[in-house]
Amino acid sequence: MKTCKTQMPVRDPEERARDFGEVALGYTEELAVAEAQRCLNCKNRPCVEGCPVNVSIPEFISKMVKRDFEGAYNIISENSSLPAVCGRVCPQETQCESKCTLGIKFEPVAIGRLERFAADFHNAASPAEPEYPQFNGHKVAVVGSGPSGLSCAGELAKLGYGVTVFEALHIAGGVLVYGIPEFRLPKEIVARETKRLEAHGVTIKTNTVIGKTFTVDELFEEGYEAVFIGSGAGLPNFMGIPGENLKGVYSANEFLTRVNLMKAYEKDAQTPVMRAKNVAVVGGGNVAMDAARTALRLGAESVRIVYRRSMEELPARKEEVEHAREEGVIFDLLRNPVEICGYLNPADPRDPANGFVRALKLIKCELGEPDEKGRRRPVEIAGSEYETEADCVIMAIGTSPNPLIKNTTSGLEVNRRGGIVVEEKTGKTSREGVFAGGDAVTGAATVILAMGAGKTAAKAIDGYIRSKVQKR
Template sequence: MSQRIKMSERAPEIRNKDFEQVNLGYTDEQAAAEAKRCLQCKKPLCVTGCPVEINIPGFIKHIAANDPAGAIKVLKEKNNLPAVCGRVCPQENQCEKHCILGIKQEPVAIGNLERYAADKAAKATQTSQKEAVLNGKKVAVIGSGPAGLTCAGDLAKMGYDVTVFESLHDSGGVLRYGIPEFRLPAKVLDREIDSLKALGIKFIFNYLIGRTKTIQDLFEDGFEAVFIGAGAGLPTFPGVEGENFNNIYSANEFLVRINLMSAFKFPDFDTPIYKGRNVVVIGGGNTAMDSVRTAKRIGAESVKLVYRRTAEEMPARLEERHHALEEGIEFIELTAPVKFIADEKGFVKAVECIKMRLTEPDASGRKKPVAIEGSNFIIETDLVILALGLHPNPILPSLTKGLETNAKGYLIIDDKFMTTLDGVFAGGDIAGGSTVIQAMGMGKQAAKNIHAYLSR
């Protein structure tokens, strides 16, 4: 049996002080050897685990034959962002989970191979992108995260004249402002977005649909369909005493300041950030993991991750959990905050926590955490980051008559990805997605349905 080939990584004690990439990628020899582990199944189950239905054995076959350009061609048939997906997809819950090799040994490292092909063949891809012949129909895409980028890319390839409206000053959504450079370098993202621009897609920045212009205005401007990929950027707060004290950040604010505004380089850059010495991050998802690892990199002496279940139940990708532990992050499991305590100037100085125990799984299949009475204890801190999940921002639906949401604020869409407004489609986190590849899958399905709608 051949062993799965591990990708080399930078040493934890070195990488936890900078923002350079942690994973170093496969060499040509490693990639070819890993690709040769693929059994080339006639009915590949891995593809059923991929929301954008990449021909996985097809691209891997090219890598096994030392042909990364052929591999990227197959990848790009379905995936506009392979270098992104190869770095951030939770493959263990998707394609690799279904790999038949996984029954008796480790599954093929599909994500690592995707990353290899995308990085290796980047130049070849850029030169081979061509603008499609325009069909004269204009489509507006709201938001430039993975949902919007995928929908825009697929529509442009079909010949639509696509404009992406983005409220921030740069493209990529969470891929740029949330996920740090050490996992997804901006230059890798730029490369993939450049290849979308080469399809003729136009980007308009600093443009908040709902306020700068309404969806109705877009139709009046000649757009014949609209796709909403506005994400879910509104942070959740725990609702406990003292959560508004100074130096308590939402993870979104913390990560945006650092990733998008380079706050850790203040005063060379305009945006400041408080660099905590004893940092406490509350949560267990990818956002929490990115926050702990970022806090460590900007100089914290101690970083504690407080989570109400155990590490096993954390929703964060396995690799991020593993990397965080290696980098010196302390996990405090089965613990929840009950109160934040501040000094006389209103700056947080401690978190009062309580121990939890897990009961039997509930209807969602997850074990419910219950507080253990009298188990309260104090953790001293000078910076708290709250990473408790995100919800859709209500601005767009509240300013758009007829655009309906469910009780949790997510846009209601039908099986054609159309919202409650005719000609307005949606996908990604704003319509209930929660990963990059889900957002891309929804963007892709929406593009197909927009094409059907405009071809009636």
């Protein structure tokens, strides 16, 4: 037996860092079978527990060993509504793969790569979809068409509910279209998933902001019996240091939205994005990696990640960090920004370069005592400030919940940070008939956790509506 994962072909770093084509190419049939054969098919199935939506992992892998890829896909889709997405963006190394028995001694089975292969195989073959049940007469509203909303809608549609998904932007997909870049998740895949839902009777209403165009109360008045809120993470955080509103400072949300949603990288795009020479991205999460790699692809000569702790604490997925490094992203670790410096021509107040970013002032840090989460706290080293040249600074340091729904929905409890309070096992909020999940509840987290929450809530919504029907 092979002790290491079967490598997945990826495009050459130098070539891929200049365009937006997908980086990872996926397994071939032979590679997929070879990797599937590594699975021990152990009885206690620890990997399944590691999956937030509990995909029957050993079962789908067994099908792949027998080259029944469609069968494998069907098993995955029993539990996951977005297999082609999850196979690409899930942090498997901290979920299913971290529990793999094989992983105790060797490298775990590459579950994510296998999932991706099965989903891509299915999509390429595009066989007939399974029939969904007839409309059961009950309508449910889903707010937001990101991973939690799509997953909730998909599960409810499978049960026969009439589902309408309300999306604020002009395209469905939420963070899958505005946040995650094309080179990691082709938008065609997201579009296919939303079309599939529509084919199953789910209505997607774009250009509709719940909390503005309609309130949650109005949705109930319209005859929806339950509402799921999956409205996402919300407003970007800033550090509160001088210079954050200079021209050339973006939140990662804005930068990625301009490029991904508005396609600012295309030659004829009507939405602009700065084509900077030296880019600094502040933060160490997956969003920071996405922003850094996007900046490279827009033609930057240097792109650096500025993170206040060390590589060990860096929260981004290892694979993304690896890819970023290969492509030439520089990691400025144990550094904290203290100021963003702007250009000002003292001789000419009308100089068009005035007010743009010139440099980022950093202070060096060392690691001190662990904080309440056990991560070692960064401690600034007095007097170690220095400037690094930058004409664009991207802040990727998290988000705060969007206030629109909270402000317009009475009886909806939120926590100190503004996140919607839910019962974890059901997604139930303090307001009857209203459920919530995803980043609107947890703050910025992963696609799969949001999907898991959407699925959990769908089950609870089904239970809620059934119990109401029984009482009638």
